[in-house]
Amino acid sequence: MKTPSTLEQLIQALRVLPGVGPKSAQRMAYHLLQHEQAGAARLARALADALQKLHHCARCNTFTEQEVCELCNDPYRDDSQLCVVEMPADLLRMEQTLVFKGRYFVLMGRLSPLDGIGPRDIHFDRLLARASDGKVREVILSTNFTVEGEATAHYLAESLRARGLQVSRIARGLPVGGELEHIDSGTLAQALIERRAL
């Protein structure tokens, strides 16, 4: 008694998803076949569609269906500021603040030498070319405040400054509504060290 080969292939194929091991791939396959045939068909189509239509924006590197994305094409954005984020999701979060009116560059990752992710994987050359277009005055590094995000920001800052660009980093500190009593001491220490003059 073997698992039918189409079922086995589906279970194997599901393991391509991040964080999905053999057990959950099996559970997912049974769930789809048993309770979500329509959803599974939709997923198959969505995957094929996305693979066919989506690619990287020629300017900011985010995912788009056009050659250059909507935001890069928007004539009303400020060409002098370039905000560097790790992922498209970070770009969207940034846009939700309604505060930033400049342009973006999406690294599609972060430096992580232990995982073999070097400057080439975060499209470092394209970022340098993009930032050197003659219009960009300031590069705002908005990578995460994780170890990898910080290392990435540090690396990019050095290289961009060496090319005469003004470089900044989004602020670190207490969240809005944050109370000292409930904040971790690492954040509180940084908030103290990076205090602003009033």
Next chain:
Amino acid sequence: MKTPSTLEQLIQALRVLPGVGPKSAQRMAYHLLQHEQAGAARLARALADALQKLHHCARCNTFTEQEVCELCNDPYRDDSQLCVVEMPADLLRMEQTLVFKGRYFVLMGRLSPLDGIGPRDIHFDRLLARASDGKVREVILSTNFTVEGEATAHYLAESLRARGLQVSRIARGLPVGGELEHIDSGTLAQALIERRAL
């Protein structure tokens, strides 16, 4: 700035997978597009293939590509014993023991009134018809020892016994190699209550 619609559709479509919320669907979509284009194409094909080719075995209800599965077609299996399991994965585990030589019936679930899963959803009528084929002498209930699995076994036992069939339940107790010191007391209590005469 909006997410491209094909990307949005892929993220929505991924949420059909069990245990995948909006955040992990987004992470999965980016991962597939960024690092696993070939894997995503394979997944799209595997889904379409599985939906087209797999259906339930007419006899035991497991997934198969034929009308009746390999195991149900095997002339060397014992027709007098019918082992009832919740899922195809349980059937495979059972086969790996190499101890059982009878036939199977796969419920494709378990009774769970709180989730609205009743006798119809576990194909109760088909099980009754299968067990009443005149050849089956003993039905071995091998649902899990969870609350739902136990309730399912209890329900099935009553109905099957009422039709004059001999019904049994797989044993509960310490695992092979299990040490009393490390076993939970519920299992130990049951192992004591259900002790065998030697």
